[in-house]
Amino acid sequence: MEYKEVLVYSNVNVQDDIYVLSLEIEDDVRAGQFYMLKAWEEEPILARPISVHSSENGIVKFAYQVKGRGTKILSSLKAEDKVYVLGPVGNGLYTEKFKGKIALISGGIGIAPMLQIAKCLDGEVDLYAGFNKSPYLIDEFKKYCKNIYISSEKDTEYYNGFITEIFNPFEYNVVICCGPEAMMKRVVDMCKIYATPVYVLMENKMACGVGACLGCTCNTKEGKKRVCVDGPVFKGTDVVFSA
Amino acid sequence: MWFSVLNVKFCGVDFKNPVLVASGTFGFGVEYDGIIDVTRLGGLITKGLTLNKKEGNEGVRIHEVRGGMLNSIGLQNPGIDEFIEKHLQRMKEFKIPIIANLGGSSIEDYVRGAEKLDKTEIDMIELNISCPNVKEGGMNFGIKSSIAKEVVNRVREITKKPLMVKLSPNAEEIVDMAVKCVEAGADAISLVNTFKGMAVDIYKRKPVFNNIFAGYSGPAIKPIALRMVYEVSKAVDVPVCGLGGIVDYKDAIEFIMAGAHLIQIGTANFINPRVTIEIIEGIERFMIEQSIKSLDEIRGII
Numbered sequence: 001m002e003y004k005e006v007l008v009y010s011n012v013n014v015q016d017d018i019y020v021l022s023l024e025i026e027d028d029v030r031a032g033q034f035y036m037l038k039a040w041e042e043e044p045i046l047a048r049p050i051s052v053h054s055s056e057n058g059i060v061k062f063a064y065q066v067k068g069r070g071t072k073i074l075s076s077l078k079a080e081d082k083v084y085v086l087g088p089v090g091n092g093l094y095t096e097k098f099k100g101k102i103a104l105i106s107g108g109i110g111i112a113p114m115l116q117i118a119k120c121l122d123g124e125v126d127l128y129a130g131f132n133k134s135p136y137l138i139d140e141f142k143k144y145c146k147n148i149y150i151s152s153e154k155d156t157e158y159y160n161g162f163i164t165e166i167f168n169p170f171e172y173n174v175v176i177c178c179g180p181e182a183m184m185k186r187v188v189d190m191c192k193i194y195a196t197p198v199y200v201l202m203e204n205k206m207a208c209g210v211g212a213c214l215g216c217t218c219n220t221k222e223g224k225k226r227v228c229v230d231g232p233v234f235k236g237t238d239v240v241f242s243a
Numbered sequence: 244m245w246f247s248v249l250n251v252k253f254c255g256v257d258f259k260n261p262v263l264v265a266s267g268t269f270g271f272g273v274e275y276d277g278i279i280d281v282t283r284l285g286g287l288i289t290k291g292l293t294l295n296k297k298e299g300n301e302g303v304r305i306h307e308v309r310g311g312m313l314n315s316i317g318l319q320n321p322g323i324d325e326f327i328e329k330h331l332q333r334m335k336e337f338k339i340p341i342i343a344n345l346g347g348s349s350i351e352d353y354v355r356g357a358e359k360l361d362k363t364e365i366d367m368i369e370l371n372i373s374c375p376n377v378k379e380g381g382m383n384f385g386i387k388s389s390i391a392k393e394v395v396n397r398v399r400e401i402t403k404k405p406l407m408v409k410l411s412p413n414a415e416e417i418v419d420m421a422v423k424c425v426e427a428g429a430d431a432i433s434l435v436n437t438f439k440g441m442a443v444d445i446y447k448r449k450p451v452f453n454n455i456f457a458g459y460s461g462p463a464i465k466p467i468a469l470r471m472v473y474e475v476s477k478a479v480d481v482p483v484c485g486l487g488g489i490v491d492y493k494d495a496i497e498f499i500m501a502g503a504h505l506i507q508i509g510t511a512n513f514i515n516p517r518v519t520i521e522i523i524e525g526i527e528r529f530m531i532e533q534s535i536k537s538l539d540e541i542r543g544i545i
């Protein structure tokens with residue numbers, strides 16, 4: 001893992017508070033990994049952990065939602081601006097070991113890491129993406145997914161309700177999930193009924209991003225694990241969800 | 244050519260430069276291996292160790308605020324036995340001094356922990372009587388100097404390792420605390436640990452942290468930490484290790500001029516993982532520019 005200064009290639013506002021930041025980074029990235037991003041010197045002080053949306057040809061893309069001070073600054077970046085990056089961080093997914101029918105299930109901005117995962121998977125991939133309002137970042141998945149199912153709590157053009165209501169784990173060999181904890185817990189509980197292997201991508205506030213500060217731990221059956229370096233990918237059945 | 248030396252002899256241990264990493268911000272060193280050249284540091288201080296393994300606190304553990312951050316990790320660590328078996332040897336491979344930070348929630352825990360560490364190859368013990376995030380101990384020992392004195396006394400009896408006592412800025416009277424710790428046998432004093440702070444989640448209408456209070460660190464605390472290092476350095480005749488909000492070489496030199504023999508970098512490691520190396524290089528550059536041959540020339544100069 002390296003700490004370095006890189007340049008912004010582009011930063012696109014795809015919808016409302018959702019952006020895609022492209023950085024000039026020549027790294028070998030595994031799907032599910034993330035970077036610590038910092039585009040400021042003094043304030044705020046900490047870098048922000050942002051998952052890799054896609055990586056190819058020397059460009060790593062990050063899809064993110066503006067939530068606080070850090071992501072607000074990220075959203076104002078322009079081409080050629082400098083960004084400090086530490087990464088790629090985390091275990092990521094060893095996608096080559098997954099075969100057969102695979103379901104990717106996302107809630108909100110949890111869709112961010114799913115594109116790179118979909119790109120790397122060999123099997124037959126279906127995307128289940130749940131949103132609060134209008135969907136975003138869906139188009140690029142069409143190349144890599146056989147079926148795309150979308151739900152929205154507010155947009156009546158799509159299934160009106162939670163994405164977990166239209167997903168059946170029985171149909172799949174593997175399920176990969178990223179979203180709010182309550183949703184991931186629901187998906188894991190559903191998968192347990194059919195003994196369908198399920199992986200979740202956790203997130204948390206982080207300070208160091210290297211496994212030193214123990215600020216980002218989550219509860220698992222084997223005790224506390226660091227989301228940054230022991231994760232962010234965990235077996236769904238190992239995680240003790242707090243939601 | 245001008246030749247400046249950064250080395251410091253501290254409690255009989257040779258440090259090639261005065262820049263150490265503060266407990267809890269650098270794991271066991273190996274976490275930063277490959278991100279920086281760890282062997283260039285003056286020394287390593289371990290994550291806070293306790294006699295038995297601790298899982299640490301539930302709920303939110305870190306929360307960024309203006310000028311710094313709050314943490315409530317709660318001394319999560321593998322316990323001293325596992326540290327000795329699994330981590331110490333790897334740390335020794337960096338070939339720089341290793342200081343074990345020892346925490347506890349009872350005097351008995353401190354004594355038994357120190358007894359185990361005494362038999363290892365660590366270079367020094369930093370006695371943590373100042374962790375704000377553990378109930379029934381940690382900082383409680385660091386508030387009243389009469390209680391601190393007893394802990395230091397008992398640990399002093401059990402170990403021949405150089406003993407540095409890390410003070411809490413939340414102590415009732417910081418100078419009296421330092422003096423009492425030295426009377427009880429401390430070979431050195433390090434200060435300051437984090438300030439007791441808190442934050443409120445206005446949407447949940449609840450404190451951010453399960454323990455309500457958390458430890459505040461970062462650049463905002465530097466002027467207060469510096470003042471305390473200055474006062475304590477004047478009051479005790481043992482060497483002082485200064486920390487609290489140091490983010491660049493100028494901060495580090497301020498602490499040295501205020502009387503610190505060594506300094507520790509904590510939160511700044513999170514702001515910039517290369518900061519320790521930049522500080523070492525910055526101090527060296529400053530010394531050459533200012534024609535300073537040895538840090539002895541500027542230490543405690545004010």
